[in-house]
Amino acid sequence: MYDFKRFRDRLQEKADNPAARPAIYVAMGDSVTHGIMEDGVVEHERIYHQLLRKRVAKRFPNSILNVINSGVSGDTAVRSRERWAHDVICYKPDLVTIKFGLNDAHGGPAGVEPYIGAIRDLVRLVRSETEADLLLLTPSMMMKRDNPFISEGHRRHIPAFTKLYEDGHLLRYVEALRAYAAEDGLPLLDVYAMWEKMEAEGVDIHTRLSNGINHPDRPFHEELAEALEAVLFADVPASSR
Template sequence: MRASLRAVFLTVLVALVAACGGSGPGDFDPLPRQATVLAFGDSVTHGTGAGDGEDFPARLGAITGWTIINDGVPGDDANSARERLAPGLREHEPDLVLIWLGGNDFLSQREPASVKEDLRVLVGIVRDHGARPVLLGVPRASALGAATGRLQDDPIYRELAREEQVALIEGVLSGVLSERELRADPVHPNARGYRRIASEIAAALDDLGLWLAPG
């Protein structure tokens, strides 16, 4: 029941992004089953907190049928990631890039405005290469938010999505880290959490029209 409610919640969030000027439901043609997707991020993308094969890119690939490359580097931030994005694009030639960065920036107390500009550069690099970027929101670290189950994505993600007209998937990590049973530690999901993440990202990609769920 809770998973169904979360899927509905994600649908509403994607629609809200569309209303704010970002890309919304049905704005894209679906990627073919043989598509290559680059999951570009930090330790959450890498799968820290779970075992081999339990990371969200592996689980998302199993759901969608796409070839999903896990390019998550633990400890990476939105600034340092700029140096490795272009080589990764040239190596894998992805159709779609999931950009999920910012958590380490917030933990090191970087100014959100600076993080936002680094993310803007990453979006531009992906577009210049001819791939389609999708931005995923990240919550700013909050012990109170985690304890009360009320973590929320930092506003910079919605702002950037509106300004750059880039597709945004919100609330996924915030929701998982707000539930104690889904996290391995305060900033990383466990295997169940990554399973939830993959399911919710797939639902959001379906809402955007990038993936067509069976049936």
Template structure:
């Protein structure tokens, strides 16, 4: 299991805060991480907000700040180009990177080059980093798909089903992360497992193309928690023995 600074910090006390300061987690991603659902945005059920609430309930003395730099319609190159402004400026204790849903539209090299650059920049700055693989794309064009998006839905379904393009991109990205010692939170494989068991994963996409339903964000949050802390979330808060009253400082 990776030794994440975040996991050590949230179990700390007053001295931890005095020595370290605020705990910051930066999110780099596309529309899913941005909060897009199906024609609207939901920042409450979003996976990293769920993760924040889980951590704050379990280890409730030191708050965790989730800094969302994800932006809809972007690829890894956007986050790479804005790394100093959007990531490094916050001196994060953890960077969560999730790209691939839009990057599958370009060449594998155009996906991997900026993605690896993000990984390398995190390492150069000594920022802990997790690469989280995204959900599957749609496997067919659903009747409920917006009419103006059915052409794109046909393309994404082909990426997912015909020739295994999405599988290839995810495998290459995972390998690139592992080569650098970047821990992988592999949610894509969990979606693939559901599909193999007969689950209609397209029905789990709010826009029937690439945005998971609000409920499915729980899978990402649970998976990230397990990656960070090495165990499943049990929902039981830890005891707090800190004096929260003014002490004359």
């Protein structure tokens, strides 16, 4: 099991020495990481990485965790290459999470290899240029059919997203990321599996999409923050400092 020792040691170092450099977490990704919710709404606080920061503060009340939101709405793993230096590496992070796939999946089967190639290159760059712990996140689910939660301004996108689901493209990207993480021994938080479980339990996933298309609602960001905490502190009691 990957223990995220660097991240946890840095939190403890800051707790023990107020003059030490704060621990830094860079959340890299697309609109979900950016904080896009409903049409035209950006959430700055109830987003998974900020909610994780609050959970960490309860574990380390005398430490400081600075969270860098490096999510960009509409971005893909491939397009994000141009911002790796200024959105990830320059911060000298102690933890980096990488969460792409929602936009990448529109590339169809031909885009899978470039998608994994970009994530692989980003992982190598983070490993070579920083001492950060790394955690990959699969994308969440997207819409499967028309639903009443889609705004009028977004209804023009329904055919493209419905076809994407029918062609199985998003799941194809999820499975490719799962395989890459397993082959390279990288820690992976399977966010998509959380949605699969939800659906298996009878939940209409469209009720959990804030825009009815591809943005998880605020309660899911709470669930994701809880899942992140469980992975990062898997062998540490909640009361530990």
